[in-house]
Amino acid sequence: MSEEHNYEPSNEALEPIRQRISVNVGNYLQHGDDVYKITQVLDYDSAIGINVATGRSSQLRIKELRPANNAGEESDHTYQDLEEIADSDWAEAEKRYSAIKPLVNELSPGRAVVAERAKEVGVGIATLYRWLNRFKSMGVVSALIPQQRGWKAGKGRISGLTERVIQEVIDDVYLTPQRPTDQTVVLEVKRRCHERGLKAPSATAVRSRLAKIPERIRMRKRGYREKARNQFQATPGRFPNADYPLAYIQIDHTQVDIILVDDDLRLPAGRPWITLAIDVFSRMVTGYYLSYDPPSTTSVAMCMAHSILPKDDWLTLHGVEADWPVYGVPSTVHVDNGADFRSETFRKSCQMYGINLEYRPVRAPRYGGHIERLLGNFMKKVHELPGTTFSSVPERDEYDSEKHATMTRSEFEKWLVTLITRYYHNDRHSGLGIPPIKQWEIGIFGDKFTPGIGIPPQPGDKTTLLLNFLPAFRRTVQSFGVTVEGMHYYDEALRPWINAKDPDNSKRKRQLVFRRDPRDISYLWFFDPDLKQYFKIPFANLSLPPMSVWELRQAKEKLKAEGKTSYNEHLVLEAITDLRNQVDDAKHRTKKARRQAQRRKEHERKISPAEPIPSEAPKSAVNESWDDDLLDDSAEIRGFGDIS
Structure with missing residues (x-):
């Protein structure tokens, strides 16, 4: 143990806050020193809340809200650094998260559903409710770390003969074009067990076996062959299960096909790298990272932080007047097999926020089609800029890229943000039939055909989020x-x-935990x-x-x-x-x-997604000789850092 902390720290402390700010009707959030109950969400920026102390309604800016103080309700592990959590505790938290995962996205799962799931995983109903409430209140897996060690969940067992009867009924009765109900299957199992002198299983046990049948087999065997083919056969432009905003995001890197010039001499400095993230459901760009540094764990950390955090200040930083209402923790991140995506820090950080990390099958680039098509389309636009290298030597022909290079990194970045927010997001997408921004709005707010998921929760603290994805190590x-x-x-x-x-x-x-930004x-x-x-x-x-x-x-x-x-x-x-x-x-x-x-x-x-606008942001001059519809020369281009 350390000696008592009776000193005055020489610099300001940062308390990690990992709760999410979920702006849904009925939730309690804090604004200033007051706690409000949300009664209506007006748009991306504002909501109506009732002050729980005074009973008065007020219009609140969503970006100014933060999690209500629930001291005592959450696990102490929620405030620990990820590296401080013991492997055994983390394994137990992952196990508990797996138990509640099917219920996490349910707004208010009924007792019957929870009871069924509790039976499946072998815990009590009250225990499952407690885990579910603890996770939803904090939004991170570490909230599920046990306060006391030694808990073991028991599991009920059914005899092998009874299991065989259940499987027979599933094959002979349930998986047929007649499409019998679950209750019919339960009764048939009881009847056959009675005939054979076996103890019949409970209805819950039978239903749990039905729930484990792969949906593709269920649909095909029960007469929905065409529907199963359309839903589960991967086709160009469609990604299975990306049915709502942030269900899946894809991330990838590429070197940009342009030579940029340095700020001082405006002479060629080289080609930058970009790490880009796309929401598969809406095709909205969720975030990016632009740098002269080759792809690394830092690239991934900055792109993830930029994807999850709101982008109002980022637009202000680059002087772009547009809307970019994309933020929130994704359900699944889909990446390739590069070492930067397989780092232990990235894997554990995704687990902390309940993000499922999926890797593309080796030598199967088609599984990353959405992000690769987006990068390809962006490069086509880059090929129209002065200093482009095009995509190949034959295509470049006699064009001298370095001679024609005129844009600094700040000017190119403003062009890129403008391209994303004012052109790409608002242009009709061939795969969707509507602009990405419209698809995103339908997914969030819904329409007469589709229920919306509501405004995604925001991270409670920007710096904590960024720190979670930065490299960690231990020292004495x-x-x-x-x-x-x-x-x-x-x-x-x-x-x-x-x-x-x-x-x-x-x-x-x-050994104590430290983190650092390699830049x-x-x-x-x-x-x-x-x-x-x-x-x-x-x-x-x-x-x-x-x-x-x-x-x-x-x-x-x-x-x-x-x-x-x-x-x-x-x-x-x-x-x-x-x-x-x-x-x-x-x-x-x-x-x-x-x-x-x-x-x-x-x-x-020192610009980052957590702090995009420093107290004194340096300025860089605009190259007024370069003109493009995507660059508004009347707007000031402000300083920026190594992440976007």
Whole structure:
């Protein structure tokens, strides 16, 4: 255990908040210091709520609402960092989530349905209700971690002969074009068991076996062959089970077919990478990440955070007047088999928010058709811009991409946001027959044919969400602080944990959880397991400049090449200064140096989906000589960072 926290932290603490802000009629949410009961949702931006203390109705801005304080109702594990949760506790939480998963999307599951599910998973009805309420109140799987260890669920068993009777009745009676009811099957099972002198199973047990029949087999055997073929046979432009907004999102990366110029000299800096996410149901773009850095776990983290968070401030950042009403936690994320999507941090973060992570079958690109078609269509638009590289050498022919390159990354990003929000979202989609924005609105609010799912819940805290997807690691705290890749970090928040002992083994030092953004490693995020809060831990040497993890590793490679087998922060600082000077001197000569300088500049801006608008956002000039219908030259292009 750590010593008592009787010190005053030197920087502001961040308490992780993982509840979702669900703006549905009847829910309780907090606005300022008051709690309101939502009575009506007006649109994407506002709702009517009754103040529970005064009884007065007020119009509330949805972006200003936050979860009502339910202290005491949720698990303490909800406020822990993911890496602090024991494997056994996490396994138990996943097991409980699997038990309630079929009921999670039900607005108000009836007792009969809950009782049936409780019987299937072998727990009491009250227990299942408690798990369901706990998950819905918090929206994260960690809410299901047991407060006390040792619980084991019992399961009832039916004899093998009885199971055989049930299967016979299913094959002979249920799976036939006559389509008998479940009750008919129950009675027939009882009749055959009576004939054979067997104890008949309960109606619930029989119905649970019926529920496990794959829907495709059920429909085909019961005379719905054509319907089964249409519903379950994958066809171009259709994705099975993507029946509502955020049921499935697909994510993929590609290098953009354009040469951009740097901000200072407006000389070619290279091609950026984009990570893009699409909602399969509506074809709306849920989020993206644009960077000169190759795809990585950071790309995935930033794209996921951008997808889940509201985008009003993001539109303001880029000076684009448009609506982008897409946010919320997806049910399933569909990705390829790249290492960046298979990281343990990404997998566990998705599990925390109840997101099902699905991977495409190997060597089956058709399973990612929606996102790949969208990226392909976007590249066709990019091919109309100055500096495009087109998609192949023959297509480029004699076009000199570097000579014609005119757009900076900020200008291209504003063009991209405009393309997404004002053109793509509002243009008729050939696969849907209507614009994506219209399909999204139908999915949210419904129409005379389709019930809507309602406005998706928002994350209760933006920074917590982003931190959950950033890389995590463990370190012990020494008297001088913490060391990561040879760099020392210290803050008063670490003092109680200096040489702290492992609570399970007093002979070992305690490993504590830290997270960092690889684009700026001048500070770490430290999770205090006693206070259950995050603290920023800066470089112990405050004279060190902000740097990315890539710059640090370049500096180490330089020192190694110079024959220095060991190094310290002074040598690293000298190496980084020398590398930056070389880049600055070479900017006039080489594209690689300009790209590296631009990467550093963008990392230093420290923009993220959680904080898109800094207190003093830097500005970049607009290239007024470039004109395009998708770029409004009258709007100011403001500074931006390494994520969009």
